Each structure stands twice: as structure tokens, then as C-alpha cells.
């Protein structure tokens with residue numbers, strides 16, 4: 001309806017109203033007019049022909065009728081308020097007299113926007129005719145507020161259900177009252193299933209105590225919210241890491257509620273755990289690394305201190321690991337380390353720690369021990385398990401290790417001291433030939449210091465020219481003629497007594513210094529051979545020892561070839577000695593290297609024969625010229641029937657294989673006589689001569705003893 005359609009005025013309205021509410025006193029009539037005008041509801045009066053007869057100010061305002069528009073004649077209700085629904089209800093009220101309530105009318109022609117009016121219609125009678133009273137209540141504000149509320153509820157509902165985080169509303173007892181689809185996704189339950197559960201059923205047992213404590217504080221109002229990282233239990237039983245923000249609230253009834261916002265942090269946690277693992281574990285074996293081991297050792301010490309118990313720290317170093325690495329390659333070396341890690345772990349209890357310290361070194365921490373014997377028992381078990389053979393690159397390898405043990409509190413009260421002591425004790429085991437365990441003793445500490453000092457001195461010895469060679473004659477037993485000499489290394493430090501090769505060769509091996517030292521020995525021996533030849537002596541066979549690392553670890557054949565060319569040494573008068581154990585450690589690589597050396601015309605001898613595990617038959621595949629019977633068999637030859645039997649067998653079998661046999665360490669005439677009787681070819685030993693400096697050998701050779 002447009003404003004121009006309104007043809008009435010307030011004056012007329014007032015007149016009409018005064019005619020409805022008849023009062024004999026004009027004053028009262030004016031008062032009633034005022035009351036009706038002041039009513040907080042619009043009022044329009046309609047006659048039986050459904051024509052609007054009068055209205056109050058509020059209705060005029062509602063309909064947007066300006067004061068200056070005067071109603072010339074009565075107006076049809078339809079024209080005044082164009083709402084068929086209202087007209088229908090008005091007709092109904094007029095016909096039946098039934099009050100018509102809550103008829104909603106939308107007034108949309110107003111300049112200030114849409115208005116919603118709630119009409120109640122009553123039938124009255126005036127002067128014998130029916131009249132209708134239409135009372136309109138402006139509910140625009142209420143209705144808009146309700147619409148806004150609906151909108152906001154819808155917005156909240158959508159936000160809640162579609163949120164990218166899990167949301168759970170809990171009752172004071174922990175029951176799930178509302179939840180959303182993200183929560184279902186995180187936990188694998190349907191929303192309906194979740195509604196039947198308590199948060200206590202969804203929380204992992206490990207995190208329950210902490211969460212309950214926080215929730216109690218929340219209930220008591222001591223905190224307004226809390227944040228926690230915890231594990232929830234999924235429907236399939238798996239655990240999922242989440243971060244939870246919980247705050248307390250009251251619902252419309254004043255009941256306490258908890259609103260929980262839950263983020264799935266499983267991936268983040270897994271990444272964190274992986275990082276932590278990397279920081280604390282060795283990548284190759286997955287064992288704890290040095291950092292984690294020290295932490296565990298610290299804890300074990302603290303516990304033992306409180307409980308009056310002991311802790312054992314074991315330092316384990318693999319014997320001859322470098323040779324495996326050098327000869328079979330790094331992949332095989334890695335394979336061995338992984339296998340050893342597995343064996344160590346399988347030999348220990350859950351509460352023990354086995355860590356990789358680096359390289360071929362492992363540390364084992366045994367907490368909560370009653371005494372040293374417990375540690376000894378474990379050490380024996382570890383050695384037994386380590387010693388089982390394994391196959392690497394198609395080769396059978398016999399791993400073994402040296403174990404050093406330090407005990408808390410006896411040997412030290414802190415991790416660093418205990419580890420140092422265990423390390424020293426490990427060297428003690430190595431000194432006994434490996435595959436041993438030793439407990440730390442005070443002497444070992446001194447030895448460890450000496451070991452370090454010697455390592456430094458050895459490194460400087462080559463530059464300072466502190467090495468020299470002595471030679472021990474090799475004598476033909478039948479004729480007594482010196483057929484050659486063995487070059488034996490000597491170290492004469494400038495400020496100290498001569499050091500035995502037995503003391504420094506293992507250290508040189510370990511540090512790798514054996515490579516330059518060994519090359520120096522070869523060079524010096526070859527030069528000596530050339531020098532003797534040039535001085536007019538008949539050719540002298542020189543034997544040179546090759547260490548395991550020299551033989552297996554570098555290209556010794558190439559080195560020898562280079563030195564032969566450089567010195568002019570006659571390869572036919574050069575013998576290289578390799579110990580039996582080196583040969584057996586990697587027979588394929590050894591056979592290959594020996595083949596190349598033999599092809600140059602160099603002779604090869606097996607040193608210390610009888611101490612290893614090889615059978616004579618297994619020697620067939622190597623291009624060997626001589627066997628040297630180890631001194632330990634010769635020593636008791638005349639007293640010990642077993643040693644005699646071994647020596648006899650070795651000589652007989654070696655001869656059957658056309659090998660030359662040399663007996664080492666012959667000190668007495670009886671030994672010599674026995675060996676001679678058994679047909680041993682050559683001998684070395686103090687009975688004939690100790691190793692001596694080159695000048696004395698030369699004199700011996702010139703004196704015709706050669």
C-alpha cells in the first residue's frame with residue numbers, strides 16, 4: 001500500500017474513537033482518546049463492511065501515515081493493509097465472532113524498511129452493528145532478533161560440525177554431550193557412538209592421572225582452562241596423539257560443562273619422535289648412541305647410589321674388525337656391526353643398555369647389580385654369543401671381541417670415569433689376545449696413559465728416524481749354513497729404552513701407522529739386500545714380516561712391486577712372512593694378493609704356523625714356499641709329547657706338500673738334534689744367534705758361517 005492511498009487524518013480518527021468509547025463527560029472522553037493514542041499497540045477499527053473507520057496514532061505510525069494526509073472517506077481494510085491473510089481472518093472474526101490471534105502481517109511499503117506486525121482481531125458490537133478491533137503489535141525488533149539468532153545458531157552449528165578441529169562438549173562427569181565430525185574422524189567412532197562414552201574411556205591410561213588432576217582443578221575453579229598433549233584411544237585400539245584445550249563453562253541451566261578443542265598431532269609427534277630417535281640412536285644399528293647411553297648410565301648410577309647397588313660399564317671392541325672392513329669392504333663391515341649389535345641385544349635384558357659408541361665399539365650398561373660376579377657372567381655370555389661364525393659376502397667370519405669392565409662405585413662414581421676405566425680394561429683384554437674380558441685395575445689406568453703416550457711417540461718416530469732393523473740368521477739344519485736372515489723391526493726412542501715390536505706393532509696396527517712403518521721396513525730390508533750384494537757378498541735371502549693390516553688393508557703387491565723397482569732388490573731373494581691367522585681371516589683376498597706377489601718371483605712363508613685353525617690341506621690353495629713352526633711348539637719339544645707329535649706331523653705333511661719347514665725359537669742343542677732327526681729343513685733361534693744389527697750379520701756372512 002502506498003501512502004497516497006491513505007485518505008484519513010488523525011483528527012477524524014480521534015472523532016471516530018470518541019464515538020466508540022462513549023462517555024457522558026467530555027473530560028473522560030478526552031482522557032480515553034489520550035489513553036488509546038498512547039497505547040503501545042496499533043489499533044484500527046473496522047466496520048461490518050470491512051472498512052477502516054478509525055485508528056490510533058500508533059497504527060498511523062505503523063502504517064506510515066503522515067499527519068498532513070487527511071482521510072476524506074472511510075477506506076477498505078484491503079486498501080489500508082494489503083494482506084489477504086488479514087482480510088480473511090477479519091472476515092472470519094466478523095462472521096463467527098471467534099477471536100483471531102497472531103496474524104502476521106508484513107508491511108513492506110515503508111521508507112524505513114519492512115515492519116512485522118502481529119494482529120489480534122476481536123469482534124465488538126456498536127449501535128446494533130458488528131465492528132472489528134484490529135490490534136497490531138509491532139514485532140519487527142523481536143522477529144529480526146529471532147532471525148539473527150537463528151542465523152547465528154546455524155552458523156554455530158555449521159562451524160561446530162564442519163570445524164577442522166575436533167570439538168567435544170563434556171558434562172561434569174566426563175560424558176560426551178556433543179561432538180563433531182572431525183572428532184569422529186580422529187577417533188574412528190561415529191558421532192552417535194561417541195555420545196555414549198566418557199572422556200575417561202577415550203584417554204590412554206598413561207595420561208589419565210595428569211588429565212584428571214587438571215580437570216579437578218578446572219572443576220574447582222582453580223584454573224580457567226588447560227592445554228595438554230596426550231594420547232587418545234581410537235576405536236581400533238590404536239593410540240593417537242592429540243593436543244587438547246579444555247575450558248570450563250556453564251550451560252543455560254547453570255550446569256558445569258567442559259568444552260574441549262582437540263587437534264590431531266599424530267604426524268607432528270611421529271616426526272618429533274623420529275628426530276629424537278635420530279638424536280639418540282645410531283643410524284646403522286638402531287642402538288642407543290653415546291648421548292643416550294650416558295644418560296642411561298647417569299640414571300643407573302643415581303639409582304644404584306640410592307639402593308646401595310652396583311653398576312657395570314662394559315666397553316666392547318671387536319677384534320680385527322678393521323681387517324674385515326679393509327678386505328671385504330665397508331658393506332660387509334656394516335653387516336658385521338649390525339649382526340654384532342643384534343647378538344649383543346639378544347644376550348641382554350630389557351633393563352640393560354647396549355649402545356654403539358662409534359666404529360666397532362659398543363658400550364653395555366648393566367644397572368642394579370649385586371656384585372662383580374654378575375657382570376662376569378654377562379661378559380662370558382656376550383663373548384660366547386659373539387664368537388659364533390657368520391657369513392659376510394660369502395665368507396665365513398669368526399667375530400670376537402675384547403671386553404673391559406668398570407664397576408660403580410669401586411672404579412669411579414661418574415660416567416666419564418667409569419667409561420675411561422672400562423676403555424682401559426678393554427685394552428687389557430686386547431693385550432691378552434682378544435676374545436677376553438677384564439675388570440679394570442689401577443695398573444690399567446697407568447697402562448692406558450702409557451698407551452696414549454706411546455701412540456704420540458710412535459707417530460713422531462718415523463720422522464725422527466727412530467726405527468732400525470735387526471736381522472736374525474736363518475740356518476740350514478743339515479749343513480749349518482746361514483741361508484738367509486729375518487728382518488726384525490726395532491724402535492729406539494731418543495729418550496727411552498728400546499721398545500719391543502711385540503709392544504708397539506699392535507698399537508701401530510690399530511692406529512694405521514703400520515702402513516708407513518711397514519713400507520719403511522720393506523724399503524730398508526730391500527736396500528740392505530742390495531747393499532750386501534754390492535759389497536761382494538753372495539745373494540742373501542731376506543725375510544720381512546707383513547702385518548695383517550698391511551697385507552689385507554692396502555695394495556701390498558703394488559707397494560712391493562714399486563719398491564723392488566726403486567731399490568733393484570732381487571725378488572728371488574725376498575721372502576714375505578704372513579701369519580696363519582691373517583691368511584685364514586680372508587682366504588680369498590689372501591690367495592689373490594699372494595698370487596700377485598708370487599708372480600713377481602717373491603717367496604711367501606707362513607709364520608707362527610700351528611697357532612691358527614687352518615689345516616695343512618687348506619694351505620694347498622696358496623702359493624706358499626715355506627712354513628715356520630711357531631716357537632711355542634719348539635720350546636717344549638723335548639719334554640712335551642704332544643708338542644713333539646705336532647711338530648713331527650707338521651714336518652711330514654709340509655714335506656708331502658713340498659714345502660720348506662723352518663723351526664722358530666730353537667734355543668738348545670736338544671731341540672736342534674730333535675728337529676734335525678725329524679728332517680726339519682731350517683731353523684732360527686738364540687741357539688744360533690739372536691737378532692743382531694746389520695754389521696754383525698755381515699761379519700757372520702763374511703766369516704764363512706754363511
Ligand SMILES: Nc1nc2c(ncn2[C@@H]2O[C@@H]3COP(=O)(O)O[C@H]4[C@@H](O)[C@H](n5cnc6c(=O)[nH]c(N)nc65)O[C@@H]4COP(=O)(O)O[C@H]3[C@H]2O)c(=O)[nH]1
Pocket residue numbers: 472487488489490500501502505518521545546547607608631664665666667684685686687691
Ligand atoms: N724366546 C725366543 N725368542 C726368539 C728366539 N729366536 C727368535 N726369537 C724372537 O722371536 C720373534 C720372531 O719373530 P716373529 O715370530 O715374526 O714375531 C715378530 C713379528 O710378529 C713382529 N715383528 C717384528 N718385526 C716386524 C716387522 O718389521 N713388521 C711386522 N709387521 N712385524 C714385525 O714382532 C714379533 C716379535 O719380534 P721380536 O721381538 O723381534 O721377536 C722375534 C725374535 O727376536 C729364541 O730362540 N727364543
